[in-house]
Amino acid sequence: MRNPANKHERPTVHLTSFEARHLHGPGHRYAIKAWSWMDGELGEGRVSSLCPEPQWIDELHEGFLSPRAFECQCRERFVALWPGHLVAEDVWNGNRKKEREVRDGDTLCCTCSEAEAEAGLCHRVWAAEALVAAGWRVVLDGKELSFERRTQAES
Numbered sequence: 001m002r003n004p005a006n007k008h009e010r011p012t013v014h015l016t017s018f019e020a021r022h023l024h025g026p027g028h029r030y031a032i033k034a035w036s037w038m039d040g041e042l043g044e045g046r047v048s049s050l051c052p053e054p055q056w057i058d059e060l061h062e063g064f065l066s067p068r069a070f071e072c073q074c075r076e077r078f079v080a081l082w083p084g085h086l087v088a089e090d091v092w093n094g095n096r097k098k099e100r101e102v103r104d105g106d107t108l109c110c111t112c113s114e115a116e117a118e119a120g121l122c123h124r125v126w127a128a129e130a131l132v133a134a135g136w137r138v139v140l141d142g143k144e145l146s147f148e149r150r151t152q153a154e155s
C-alpha cells in the first residue's frame with residue numbers, strides 16, 4: 001500500500017460541496033454524489049468508488065436504512081483510493097467512458113452543506129478519512145485533515 005510517511009510527498013485533494021467554490025482546489029472538479037448524472041452539477045466526471053448508491057439514499061430517507069448502516073455501506077465502498085489509482089469517469093462524449101486520474105489539486109464535490117458535513121451527516125467526511133489513510137493530503141471544507149494533525153490534537 002502506498003502511504004508516504006512524509007506528508008509533503010502526498011498529493012492534495014480537496015473535498016467540499018459544488019456550491020463552496022472558494023474552497024475548491026486549482027485542478028479539476030469531480031462529483032462524489034449519488035445522483036451525479038441525474039441532477040445538479042456534475043463536475044468533469046464522477047469518482048464512482050466514492051459515490052453512495054442512489055438506492056441507499058432512498059432507503060435512508062424512507063427509514064429502511066439507519067444512518068449508521070448507511071455510513072458502513074459507504075465506508076465499505078471506499079477501497080483502492082491510492083494516489084495513481086483513484087479515477088473519475090468522464091462520460092461527456094455520448095456514452096463513451098473515459099477514465100481520468102484524480103491528481104494533485106483536484107476537488108471532489110457532493111451537494112451537502114458545510115453544516116451537514118460538520119454534523120457528520122455527509123459521506124464526504126468518511127471519504128476524506130479514507131483518502132488520508134490511502135496516502136492523500138486532504139483538505140476537507142478548507143481545513144486540512146491528516147493523521148498527523150489528529151495525533152497532535154489527541155495527545
Ligand SMILES: [Zn+2]
Nearest residue numbers: 110112122123
Ligand atoms: Zn454529501
